[in-house]
Amino acid sequence: MFYKSVEPYIEKKSEIEFKRNQIIYHEGDEPKNLYFIVSGLVGLFHISESGKETFFRVFGKDDILGHRSYFAEEPYHASSIALTPVVLAVISKEECKRICEVNPDLIREVIRNISQDLGQAELRLAGLFDKTAHKRISESLVYLKLKHPNYVWTRKEIAEYAGTTFETVARVMTQLEKQNLIKKEGRDFSIINHEQLLSLDEDYYS
Amino acid sequence: MFYKSVEPYIEKKSEIEFKRNQIIYHEGDEPKNLYFIVSGLVGLFHISESGKETFFRVFGKDDILGHRSYFAEEPYHASSIALTPVVLAVISKEECKRICEVNPDLIREVIRNISQDLGQAELRLAGLFDKTAHKRISESLVYLKLKHPNYVWTRKEIAEYAGTTFETVARVMTQLEKQNLIKKEGRDFSIINHEQLLSLDEDYYS
């Protein structure tokens, strides 16, 4: 959505390609560019001291990337990794500054987007404290699958999004399949009943 | 910090007062105003279905309030509550829009602020998944106490910030006092050794 509204204003455009699992930028680095996704899927991950990974956000076609650190004027707090082969449009900080000045819409868009992400992050925070792993996993399955139906999410990615371990994800998915709420298909899965999956009471044990 | 840079541009100014524990706005409400804190302390809390509360953010003098929802164009995702007696300057959405147009600095300030908060929220998310309650509590003690040294934080508030229960906070604080890292003073406490408190190994059990 972003890229389309900014593209006309770009003067110096360049594109880069990344293979699956390649790192686009590292946690701790100073942001030098803004990126827009031309094609592919990108995940934003944080790795803690103990080595545990957390999956913060997913980005898809036309999404902007690296904007939080750029506008926060901070180093990256997490690393962006290509989940599929990815093509990015790169825009330098200087160019971005210029575009923001001639086209205030970009900044309006970005501030709305970041504000929404902040709300979402805080509600996830509350959920991590409040909800069982079972519920968080159900919600993550719906969120991730709806957002990118064609990508095959690994148990590990789901776990890192939901804030749990891949073993727990596997267990919960087995249980959800027995309840006919999802269907495992190889390593992929599909959702049979969205509403029930989200309104889960989970006092069901087979 | 915000209020000072915006004040000169305000045409219609009005102030409201709140007593301790009064609710400034409710989760779910549609934002109609922006608020600036003239004096006092405000907490942003979310209450989940099960009744568990989470403490998202603190606001103090000159901070802006209600901005996330305003810029996200969403209803409030949490409630703002006066932690002390509070005086707020109220600015209508219309006025805010006008100010943003004549004074682009406000929006630059806000986007930086929200971006930093998003980073912080996501790192808390990662910490909730990764760190022990003990460590999260130590960090919360430092954060809250440094930010507002004169406010007497309750165990409940600390717990809701750290993502744990007040009983666990009480236990950890007792332990930290035995290690001479903090000192309990009535219901208040002071920090004796910041660095050690943050670099805690916690394999220490007395």
Place this chain on the structure above:
DNA sequence: CGATAGATTGAGAGTTTTCAACCGATGTGG
């Protein structure tokens, strides 16, 4: 000084993690 909100401490329960072993899918080189 009594009332009340907040704090402490103990013991037991429960979810989730951890560690470990094993299984199955997928993809590649011979």
Place this chain on the structure above:
DNA sequence: CCACATCGGTTGAAAACTCTCAATCTATCG
């Protein structure tokens, strides 16, 4: 095109951390 290597997934059992519930204590304030 098969065989094997590898990555991802499943399942079990035990351990661990934190929560919950409950009883008791203590600041603080009218």
